[in-house]
Amino acid sequence: MDVSLDLLMNAVISGLLLGGFYAAVSIGVAISFGMLDIVNIAHPAFILLGSYVAYIANTMLGIDPILAAVIVLPAFYLLGMAVYQVYYVAFERRDDQSLRGLSFFFGLLFIAEVGLILVFGVDYRSVSARYIGPSLQLVLFDLPWRLLVPFLVSMVMAVGLQVFLSRSFLGRAIQAVAQDQLALQLMAANPVKIKRIAFGLSIATASLAGACLIIIQPVEPSIGREYIGRVFAICVLGGLGSFPGMIIAAMTLGIVESLTSTFFGPSWAPAVAFGVLLVTLAVRPSGILGR
Amino acid sequence: MTALLHIEGLGKRFGGFVALDGIELEVQDGERLGLIGPNGSGKSTLVNCICGTLQNEQGSVRFAGEKLDGLLAHERTRRGLARSFQLPRPFASLSLAENLRIPILYAVNARNAGALPTAAIDARCRGLLGEVGLAEKADRLPRDLTQIEMRKLELARAMAAEPKLLIADEAMAGLSHTEVDEIIALLIRLNGQGVTVIMIEHIMRAVMEFSQRLAVLVAGKKIADGAPKDVVRDAEVVRAYLGE
């Protein structure tokens, strides 16, 4: 009994930390899908791109992965703006987001995956940093720094974006853009420009999320796909566009996955997100905090 | 004689917002009813609850003696209820004739439990387009149409379902004076063929000219119902429209 309680405790703690990291992965989609109504299923591909950038910086230049992610943040932001520009011209303006817009992102996902395979091969890649390995020893349990650092990065990112979105003019304009484009135009703000900035931000988060990913686990090009189900399960469960809801949903999924890994084996974990997603869509499509 | 459409204690909420509250409304067979009310008064919600696009939480809708509550929109259309949309919603990839084909295939055929031969369907589509003056554009796509032609297509598609009751939701918004007259004439002609019509409209001239009876919705409640001339003089209606 003692052992299983210990096991349970550890599973919940690491699930919580993992969930914090999932929030970092999902926050970009919470912006693009939740606020801009752009179903960017290629988001995990951008995250993997972030992982590989961190990998190069780390192995070739010896830079800390998180620091590397911060340095390339502007580049990811510009990349996001460019992708949105193409999406806007080719699909949003033609009012053809569903069939062809979705296929566009699916194509990007695939091209990114194959491109990464061509460059890096299918081997697992990892980074080295001082906090990968040791744990923070507490009385009842250990907190591995490998999970703690991404958790902290994720929370800082979430709080920062939340403050930006609720306090600044631009942030409020982003929150308004999906709901009322006309009102925005009356405020002399160009909805396309605002969406471009917001989409840039959403891709910028992928840089940090990617660094966190490669700190938590070694990566290879196809693991991005596993995150599609996770990310959208989290965003739908959290109620689209709400950061607090998303964080709660991310932690819930993290804990459920961690419990599943502990008690049924890690190979079952990817199925959890799908179950959560389907149940949410079937029972409560507006999410846990939804109206 | 029982009414064709009988609405009793109809209520609809969106979260905490009460969109419709205790609506009572009867429409007799063959009648022309006008339904007016300021923006946001619940007219469109009422249409959606009657047609099954939304489901009402309270009260009931009876049509031709049958309870409609819980039925989906397509099931109501098959029972003889048709509507036009406020903003025209044509099937953009289908020609005009094919647009009318959909309700014939799915409402008329389902009702009569037998498939009309293709030639008969095509003749019917072209005939209906002729009635609204779109015969020459039967093989064109909706994107080639003007505003008023789009409204006519919308009405023709509703008519193609061979309804007993047609709800025309702001079929004239944005049209010119003579175009409004054209649509009114069209609706009166349909009514002459035995179709009951509910007209929802902001253009008072059109409503007064068309309606035999007028009902007024304000803030989700029906505040007046009667002969058009009496209703527009009603103190409460005047207050609702002009403010206090």
Added chain:
Amino acid sequence: MRGTPFILILIAVAGVVFGLARWLDNSYAFFVGYVVVQYIVLGTAWNILGGYTGYVNFGITAFFAIGAYSSVVLHKLVPTLPLPAMIVVGGVMAGIVGVGTGYLTLRLRGVYFSIATLALAVVVQTLITNWDFVGGARGAYVLRPRTAPLIGGGYIDYLFLIMLGLCVAALATARAIERSSLGFGFAAIRDDEAAAEASGVPTLRLKLIATGLSGGFMGMAGAPLPFYVTYLDPASGFSLNYAVNAIAMPLIGGTSSWLGPVVGAVLVGGLQEYLRVTISSAVNVLVAGVLMVMFVIIAPQGIVGLFQRKRR
């Protein structure tokens, strides 16, 4: 039957193709032909839902692999079962999964269905990876007979013939849908779902029919796969290539008619084979993705659409 001449022409074309392959008497021709025809089936299946109703299914590998693994299971349980019977079972299984997924998600906006199908691919892969009976992550070997039943020659001849038959069935179904009231109902759903409901179209039921048919044909296309590859593991059975090709080919060829997926599959499939031989197998898989992105941006109507527009 109105569609009879069309079916006869299809059978004649399939017969000529098969005869040509036999005349060449080159197993390479059969292997390449099998792949291209398989993609015509997959693309047509995807297009029945995606092109006709506008609902995007990304979970092609899930349906395809359900078909493939049904055959693995059946082959282990009843080794003597003929392939056509396995195809029927695989198709029914995949069709049921399609209808089930659709029933849970098709009431919502289309994107939720798409996302659910993406996740479905991952979950089916997880299930099969954990299922030891079909080899789990290690994969399963399937011994195929040395010679073809009925027609003689190599077994690949038989596989190719079976796939040609499936292709005829898929194309005949797709064309019959286009010309029937079902096709008009699908088009109405694609154009405007609320207006379709208001016109009497039972949208949910039609969408479920499309999902079932689409998933069923994908499953059928997957059923002969274990015999084609003789070794099937989750990584190859769920390869993203299948999904990308099945979506890219209709989008490149044109989604509005049965001809689009055929044109797309023959062009892209042929190009991929050419690149695989001349450059490398890594580059050939990129082609479908790159072409698809280019086409949806520059020529959203596809190749067939480009010609149709001139006619209108």
